[in-house]
Amino acid sequence: MDTNTEAPMLDLAPAARQVARLLDTIGADQLADPTPCPDYAVRDLLAHFVGLTAAFRDAAAKELGPTTNTDPGASRPVLGDDWRTVLPRQLDELAAAWRAPEAWEGMTQAGGVTLPADVAGQVALNELVIHGWDLARATGQPYTQDRASLDAAYEVLAPAADDPQSRGSLFGPVVRAPRDAPLLDLVIGLSGRRPDWKPGTDPS
Numbered sequence: 001m002d003t004n005t006e007a008p009m010l011d012l013a014p015a016a017r018q019v020a021r022l023l024d025t026i027g028a029d030q031l032a033d034p035t036p037c038p039d040y041a042v043r044d045l046l047a048h049f050v051g052l053t054a055a056f057r058d059a060a061a062k063e064l065g066p067t068t069n070t071d072p073g074a075s076r077p078v079l080g081d082d083w084r085t086v087l088p089r090q091l092d093e094l095a096a097a098w099r100a101p102e103a104w105e106g107m108t109q110a111g112g113v114t115l116p117a118d119v120a121g122q123v124a125l126n127e128l129v130i131h132g133w134d135l136a137r138a139t140g141q142p143y144t145q146d147r148a149s150l151d152a153a154y155e156v157l158a159p160a161a162d163d164p165q166s167r168g169s170l171f172g173p174v175v176r177a178p179r180d181a182p183l184l185d186l187v188i189g190l191s192g193r194r195p196d197w198k199p200g201t202d203p204s
Contacts (some may be wrong), residue, residue, distance in 0.1 A: 009104050010121055013095040014146040015128035020091050022135050023084065035138035036197045042138050046087065047077030049131060053090035056124035059110040060097035068109040098124065122156050129153040130191045137197055150183045157190035
């Protein structure tokens with residue numbers, strides 16, 4: 001029996017643009033500042049962005065290798081001096097790679113994990129949404145995301161909200177936001193972050 005269904009294609013460009021918009025105003029004096037990710041300073045978060053944009057770009061193209069088979073939690077990422085040129089370019093490349101219908105078909109690999117390509121695309125978009133918020137909060141910038149990206153992130157995070165085993169070590173406990181809270185706050189809470197976080201706030 002043929003159980004194949006057409007893979008849902010999501011547009012990663014709006015979320016990628018929101019992340020790129022944050023980069024221009026980040027000063028060198030902010031690179032050591034804390035972020036909502038307890039173990040990451042701003043420089044570590046930027047380095048994580050460099051790694052994830054390369055990994056999920058190559059996952060879309062099924063170009064499997066060092067960028068896709070490395071566990072991002074295996075070591076602390078190191079930020080290169082060229083991040084101001086590399087990261088905007090890779091954000092564009094990431095969005096472009098997932099515009100190809102074949103990117104959403106079959107199996108691929110990211111973070112050393114083999115998974116369906118459509119799931120990888122959903123995870124990539126979620127990474128942009130959540131870590132974009134992390135970066136905005138850490139650097140004191142406003143942050144918005146388009147409704148389609150927030151809906152997609154919610155769909156990734158909500159099923160595991162009450163299942164600690166499926167959340168694994170990727171997300172902390174859910175921070176419950178009021179039902180009438182903005183969708184961004186609901187998504188951020190589902191990721192285990194406090195929607196009211198700012199530098200100096202206990203992340204728990």
